[in-house]
Amino acid sequence: MLLEITHATGPSGKMGLEIWGQGVAVSTSDVPAEFTLGDLQKTTFSVPITATDIGTHKINVSLTTPDGKVLNKPLTIAVQSLDPEVSFTHRFTLSAGDTFTLDDNLFADFKPGTGSAILSAGPLAQFDAPGLLAALDRYPYGCTEQTTSRAMPLLYLNEVAQVMGLGNRDKIAERVDQAIERVLSNQASNGGFGLWGPGSDDLWLASYVTDFLSRARAKGFDVPDRAFRSAIDNLRNRVNYAPDFDRGGEEVAYALFVLAREGAANMGDLRYYADEKAGDFATPLAVAQIGAALASYGDQPRADDMFARAGRMIGRSWGREETQYWRSDYGTNMRDAAAVLALAVDAGSNAIDTGDLAHRVSTAYANDRYHSTQESMWSLMAVRALLNDPNMQGFTVNGEAVTGPMVRVLQDGATAAGMAIRNGSNRDEPVTLTTFGVPDQPEPASGYGYAIKRSYYTLDGEPVDPSGHPVGTRLVVVLTISPYNDSEGRLMVNDPLPAGFEIDNPGLVSSGDVRSLEWLESNADVQNTEFRSDRFLAAVDWRSDRPFDLAYIVRAISPGSYHHPAASVEDMYRPIYRAVSDTGRITVSE
Numbered sequence: 001m002l003l004e005i006t007h008a009t010g011p012s013g014k015m016g017l018e019i020w021g022q023g024v025a026v027s028t029s030d031v032p033a034e035f036t037l038g039d040l041q042k043t044t045f046s047v048p049i050t051a052t053d054i055g056t057h058k059i060n061v062s063l064t065t066p067d068g069k070v071l072n073k074p075l076t077i078a079v080q081s082l083d084p085e086v087s088f089t090h091r092f093t094l095s096a097g098d099t100f101t102l103d104d105n106l107f108a109d110f111k112p113g114t115g116s117a118i119l120s121a122g123p124l125a126q127f128d129a130p131g132l133l134a135a136l137d138r139y140p141y142g143c144t145e146q147t148t149s150r151a152m153p154l155l156y157l158n159e160v161a162q163v164m165g166l167g168n169r170d171k172i173a174e175r176v177d178q179a180i181e182r183v184l185s186n187q188a189s190n191g192g193f194g195l196w197g198p199g200s201d202d203l204w205l206a207s208y209v210t211d212f213l214s215r216a217r218a219k220g221f222d223v224p225d226r227a228f229r230s231a232i233d234n235l236r237n238r239v240n241y242a243p244d245f246d247r248g249g250e251e252v253a254y255a256l257f258v259l260a261r262e263g264a265a266n267m268g269d270l271r272y273y274a275d276e277k278a279g280d281f282a283t284p285l286a287v288a289q290i291g292a293a294l295a296s297y298g299d300q301p302r303a304d305d306m307f308a309r310a311g312r313m314i315g316r317s318w319g320r321e322e323t324q325y326w327r328s329d330y331g332t333n334m335r336d337a338a339a340v341l342a343l344a345v346d347a348g349s350n351a352i353d354t355g356d357l358a359h360r361v362s363t364a365y366a367n368d369r370y371h372s373t374q375e376s377m378w379s380l381m382a383v384r385a386l387l388n389d390p391n392m393q394g395f396t397v398n399g400e401a402v403t404g405p406m407v408r409v410l411q412d413g414a415t416a417a418g419m420a421i422r423n424g425s426n427r428d429e430p431v432t433l434t435t436f437g438v439p440d441q442p443e444p445a446s447g448y449g450y451a452i453k454r455s456y457y458t459l460d461g462e463p464v465d466p467s468g469h470p471v472g473t474r475l476v477v478v479l480t481i482s483p484y485n486d487s488e489g490r491l492m493v494n495d496p497l498p499a500g501f502e503i504d505n506p507g508l509v510s511s512g513d514v515r516s517l518e519w520l521e522s523n524a525d526v527q528n529t530e531f532r533s534d535r536f537l538a539a540v541d542w543r544s545d546r547p548f549d550l551a552y553i554v555r556a557i558s559p560g561s562y563h564h565p566a567a568s569v570e571d572m573y574r575p576i577y578r579a580v581s582d583t584g585r586i587t588v589s590e
Contacts, residue, residue: 016064023057054113082496110437115412131434149373151179191234196528207254253286260293284310295347308351324487345385370575394425447579461519482547489571496565504555
């Protein structure tokens with residue numbers, strides 16, 4: 001910390017100085033307890049500060065003037081960990097009459113201050129519904145699809161969200177209202193929606209957002225009539241002029257499903273797609289959406305035929321590894337299965353063994369470490385469809401009876417050790433414990449499907465070590481993402497900054513005005529970039545086996561020694577495909 005003290009008015013002479021911190025270590029060995037300051041003079045002290053605990057902390061500077069007056073200057077400093085967060089899910093059965101006790105090792109593998117956990121029992125635990133809500137709430141990006149996925153479950157799982165501390169009823173309603181406002185800001189003049197801004201080419205996305213708006217209206221939320229009617233008209237027009245297909249149809253099926261909910265679908269269209277095109281739909285979700293639309297119009301026999309077909313399609317694809325090919329519907333096999341489950345239960349169809357499908361989906365979700373927003377959202381919709389009452393009877397926590405859903409949110413530093421959860425009911429119940437946090441030991445550079453490398457250059461294109469440069473130095477950061485094979489995906493590249501750097505003049509880079517950096521050759525299909533105070537983000541659509549580069553400029557701003565978090569890349573809708581770079585350490589000199 002650079003501390004400047006300037007005499008402006010009042011007595012000059014010998015001053016007393018005291019500096020201390022809470023949550024950070026302040027070294028004052030080179031800072032005098034007393035110093036002399038003449039009229040209108042200025043003196044400067046360099047005060048080393050070491051981050052110890054994650055959180056928002058206080059530093060106080062106290063100056064005693066020659067006449068005994070004490071001047072206090074409180075300062076606030078935030079300490080963050082920007083390394084990639086991980087999560088782990090543990091599931092077990094708690095027998096009737098048994099007790100499960102949490103111990104001190106709950107967050108042992110995480111950096112202090114970064115750990116949190118969600119414990120649930122009973123029906124909610126089968127799908128880890130609270131963990132799904134938490135994962136969506138923590139999701140750091142915000143395209144139209146992701147905004148919709150975060151808000152949709154809040155329409156139905158309000159009580160669970162309140163128990164988790166996501167807000168009271170009014171706060172959760174406010175979050176839904178904000179999501180409505182945000183997605184409508186990406187609506188084009190013809191009623192369609194773009195992923196990162198106003199657009200109209202993506203019919204599946206438009207159907208998904210309109211589905212959310214339709215459900216929100218049904219729940220009493222304020223959706224502007226003009227915007228909603230424009231969205232519905234867009235779906236109707238796109239369906240009317242949709243080209244025929246031999247394999248595909250995902251976007252047409254979703255549009256018809258939403259139109260049917262609003263009573264705006266043509267029954268002849270639904271029967272045509274069920275009778276003539278059922279075998280041409282590429283995904284079980286598309287088939288099930290036609291079935292759900294038919295059920296809403298009272299044609300249960302055709303609806304059951306479509307759900308039965310969707311079930312057979314799931315059976316053929318279940319257990320296969322997801323390949324890295326482009327899906328226009330943002331989906332995976334697990335997303336499709338969860339969505340089919342939700343739609344079948346809502347439609348009252350017995351053509352699918354919903355109990356078996358629920359077991360498959362919940363088990364697969366528990367076994368996978370990473371999940372897309374689509375997988376999480378549709379799994380929660382399945383929970384909502386299957387769950388009649390989230391409340392638990394017979395459970396106690398530390399001897400106190402549980403009222404409402406059996407959900408507990410635990411934070412590192414709070415009293416979790418010794419928490420005893422007893423199943424006082426007369427039946428065995430599933431329990432799920434999901435932990436989130438930053439690993440205590442950074443993961444080494446690794447990847448599945450991709451590799452990512454971070455390099456630094458001078459503005460003239462010469463490779464350079466990022467460490468040891470003086471304040472004011474500008475460097476070019478180049479991120480190289482290399483697919484392991486021919487792949488297709490919507491990628492998010494995330495490069496957190498060390499605390500001593502800041503992104504320099506992002507407007508020039510985002511506008512492409514980098515004429516002084518002619519040595520750079522960026523071939524990425526960048527859909528969106530964000531230059532945040534703590535990181536660089538880029539959304540890239542990539543369909544190739546060739547590597548691509550991204551670049552931005554940083555400036556050294558604060559002398560010191562800093563942790564350099566890992567850069568990462570992930571396929572947002574098949575997040576098993578991801579990579580992280582090495583972590584490091586950089587120094588900035590004065």
